[in-house]
Amino acid sequence: MQRIKSDSIDALRIAEYAYRFQDRIRLWKPARPVIKKLTEFTRLRQRLQGMISQxxxxxxxxxxxxxxxxxAQLGQHCSGSLKALxxxxxxxxxxxxxLIADDPILKSLFELVTSVPGVGQVVATELILVSAEFTAIDDPKKLACHAxxxxxxHSSGSSIRGKTRVNHHARKSLKTxxxxAAMSxxxxxxxxxxxxxxxxxxxxxxxxxxxxxxxxxIHRVCAVVGRGKNMTKTIRPRLFNP
Incomplete structure (x- = not known):
């Protein structure tokens, strides 16, 4: 047990941790400025949609x-606010x-992702932001896990034989x-x-x-991005069949 806490001891522990796992290090790469702008505009859109819904x-x-x-009277009082929102x-x-139209990389990615039936601009935006333009997460299994x-x-020994289930530690906005998209x-x-x-x-x-x-x-999106070709009837993505 560690009972002492100070800046020098914390720094030493962090340095020790980094040294022990230096073979698994992944250098951080900042997002492109256009991605930062897209993120902020997307969050603003979500806030506006939330206020309209409220x-x-x-x-x-x-x-x-x-x-x-x-x-009718209540509707009249907030009609101006709703119209402005x-x-x-x-x-x-x-x-x-x-933003998407002005950036060649984003434009190409959106054309690929939205070629998958059911995936529109909002879903495509979230997938691109979550995966850092499919550079941080390009494996469909990892992306599915993140979502x-x-x-x-779900099993343990001989006493627990539960059904397979999803984990609640996920990006809930992407899952929603x-x-x-699936219903569409x-x-x-x-x-x-x-x-x-x-x-x-x-x-x-x-x-x-x-x-x-x-x-x-998710598998279809990753397939079209990996191949660099829009999804058509002649392109059959590699999918698992549960």
């Missing part, structure tokens, strides 16, 4: 269960699109967006829709199948 959702609930006259959100989305959609074994992909005729229907018809749990779809989307 105003609209209570009004919608009041309209369904409350007094209609009061609902909507305009700000449109301006931010326009700025994000301009919290990779199933892990992937869920929306289900609306498009193709392999993912057929896969979902086949598995559900076989008695599989719907949420487990949707999680598998989220995994498949």
């Amino acid at each position: 105003l609209k959702v209570p009004l919608s609930e009041q309209k369904r269960f409350g007094d209609k006259g009061l609902t 909507d305009n700000d959100l449109k301006d931010v989305e326009k700025a994000i699109k301009q 919290g959609v990779a199933p892990f074994e 967006l992937l869920h929306l 992909a289900l609306q498009v005729k193709g392999e993912l829709q057929e896969y979902y229907r086949r598995k559900v018809a076989a008695g599989k749990n719907k949420m487990l199948v949707i999680n598998a779809l989220r995994n498949k989307l």
Whole structure:
């Protein structure tokens, strides 16, 4: 047990740790300025969307269960705020699109990622930011693990034989967006829709199948980025088949 704490002792422990694991060192590389701008604009878009939701959702609930006259009056009081927030959100989305269009690397990546059915600009943005333009994380299994959609074994000795399950230590915002992307992909005729229907018809749990779809989307995105070619019907990405 270590009972003493001081700056000199902390520095010594950090130096010892770095020396012991110097063979596993990974040098930090700062993000490009355009990525920093994209990150800030994306976070601003999320905050604006949250504020719009905070105003609209209570009004919608009041309209369904409350007094209609009061609902109309409340709506009038915040109509100006909602209009201003909507305009700000449109301006931010326009700025994000301009950032992407002006940078050749980002433009190419977005064309590749959004060629995957179900993956739109918002999901593509989050994937690119999380993976540092697919330089820090280019392995689909690692990206799936980071997003919290990779199933892990849950067992211990002979007494615990649980089902495989995802880990809660994940980037929840990316997991939510992937869920929306999977639900969007289900609306498009193709392999993912057929896969979902086949598995559900076989008695599989719907949420487990949707999680598998989220995994498949990540594998498809990494496949098109790795090959540098947009996804088409003639390009069949290498996917696992749970």
